Amino acid sequence: MSTMHAVRAHTKGGPEQLVYEEVARPAPGPGEVLVAVKAASMTPHELSWPGTWTYSSDGSGPERTPIIPSHEFSGVVAASGAGVESPAEGEAIYGLIPFTRDGAAAEYVTLPAADVAAKPATVDHDHAAALPLSALTAWQALLDHADLQAGQHLLVQGGAGGVGIYVVQIAAGLGARVSATAAAADLEFVKGLGAEQVIDYAHDRVVDHVRDVDVVIDLVGGATQSRSWSVLRPGGILVTTSTPPDQQEAARHDARGVYFVVEPDQSALRSIAELVDSGRLRPVLDRVLSLTETRSGYEALETGKRRGKIVIHIAD
Numbered sequence: 001m002s003t004m005h006a007v008r009a010h011t012k013g014g015p016e017q018l019v020y021e022e023v024a025r026p027a028p029g030p031g032e033v034l035v036a037v038k039a040a041s042m043t044p045h046e047l048s049w050p051g052t053w054t055y056s057s058d059g060s061g062p063e064r065t066p067i068i069p070s071h072e073f074s075g076v077v078a079a080s081g082a083g084v085e086s087p088a089e090g091e092a093i094y095g096l097i098p099f100t101r102d103g104a105a106a107e108y109v110t111l112p113a114a115d116v117a118a119k120p121a122t123v124d125h126d127h128a129a130a131l132p133l134s135a136l137t138a139w140q141a142l143l144d145h146a147d148l149q150a151g152q153h154l155l156v157q158g159g160a161g162g163v164g165i166y167v168v169q170i171a172a173g174l175g176a177r178v179s180a181t182a183a184a185a186d187l188e189f190v191k192g193l194g195a196e197q198v199i200d201y202a203h204d205r206v207v208d209h210v211r212d213v214d215v216v217i218d219l220v221g222g223a224t225q226s227r228s229w230s231v232l233r234p235g236g237i238l239v240t241t242s243t244p245p246d247q248q249e250a251a252r253h254d255a256r257g258v259y260f261v262v263e264p265d266q267s268a269l270r271s272i273a274e275l276v277d278s279g280r281l282r283p284v285l286d287r288v289l290s291l292t293e294t295r296s297g298y299e300a301l302e303t304g305k306r307r308g309k310i311v312i313h314i315a316d
Contacts, residue, residue: 006106007294008066012053015298018069020291026102026110028081033113035093036078038125038316040070040104041309042294043133044162044301051099057261064100069298070312071097073104074119074128084113092119094273096132096264104129105294105312117269120276127283130309131166135272135281137241137262138166138217142174145239145258146215150175155210157228158219159195160186162309163241165284167217168193173280179210181224189307207231218242229253284308 004025009017028034046052046069050059053067074094077087087093095116097103119128141163142148154171158164159180171178172194181201182190190198199209201224212233218225221242226249228238234254238245245257275281286306289297290313297310 004107005291006068007070007291008068009047010066012063012065014047015295015302017047018295018298020294023106025108028079028084028110030082031084031112031114032081032110033077033084033087033093033116034079034081035073035075035104035109035111035116037073037075037104037107037109037314039074039129039288039314040106040312041072041129041133042070042105042297042301042312043072046071046301047298049099055100057099068102068104068106068109070103070105070294071099072129072132072309073097073109074125075104075109075314078108080113081110087113087116087118092125093117094119094125094128094132095266095269096136096262098264104314105291107291107314112264114266115264117266117273120273122277122279123283126288126311126313127285129311130283130285131272131276132269133262134163134309135166135170135283136265136268137163138170139268139272140260140262140265141167141217141239141241142170142215143268145260146217146237148174148176148215151177152214153177153210153212154179154215154217155206155213155228155231156180156195156217156219157206157224158182159190159193159198160307161219162306164217164219165190165193165308166281167219168195169281170275173275176215179213181206181220186307212236215239218245229255286310288313 160182218240244259250257286308
């Protein structure tokens with residue numbers, strides 16, 4: 001079969017540009033695998049990322065259209081390109097597709113074999129597809145950039161968000177003392193993920209509840225990031241995915257500030273799968289849609305409040 005169904009955008013824009021159509025099925029190149037996609041998930045603001053529409057993460061170079069969105073997936077290896085010894089055909093895998101490539105809102109997708117790992121065995125494809133971007137972001141923030149240690153005090157700004165729910169779980173599993181901010185309706189939910197205290201950001205000042213924290217993971221940005229410096233201990237670190245931190249403010253508080261963008265990471269995916277299979281990390285799904293409903297899912301990302309990922313179920 002040389003064709004497949006996919007959701008594509010032929011013109012740069014928002015969800016209104018997405019169409020469900022029959023397209024040519026891709027073939028794996030050297031070092032790549034062809035994946036029969038079982039589930040994919042979508043990320044807020046994905047359709048505004050420069051890399052979604054071009055061949056470079058900063059948006060330079062010619063426009064890359066039509067594009068297929070959704071860069072997190074779970075599926076089964078259907079074929080391999082030259083030089084690929086692992087994973088084997090038929091193996092269940094999951095992963096994060098580089099943002100400058102077509103995504104997984106399709107029946108098939110190709111990506112580098114080095115960017116995938118064996119799917120967590122204890123969850124289905126829908127739940128596995130909810131993990132790669134958010135859980136990898138949490139893992140890289142905590143382990144690669146903050147070097148979080150057991151016993152340290154961590155503040156998560158945005159503990160109920162798509163990344164925050166995994167930051168809280170992973171940090172608690174590492175033995176850190178976790179504080180987090182969330183909306184009033186999410187306080188108990190975030191406590192259930194492993195936070196020792198959860199602060200209602202709309203009604204309480206964080207500085208009245210936490211101080212001298214070792215690590216702040218800022219997933220909000222703006223004024224929230226600015227206020228975070230005052231709760232860090234001297235020598236502490238603020239890690240953010242929102243906006244690059246003010247290095248003068250960091251120096252003024254004798255702290256460090258790090259901004260990063262998540263990258264595919266096979267080793268971390270394996271560790272995340274182990275956490276899931278041991279019961280120490282659970283994927284959180286907001287809803288599951290069909291491939292034909294992808295456009296409505298992206299519309300919901302722009303308009304509604306969610307708890308967890310919107311997942312596209314593509315095949316059983």
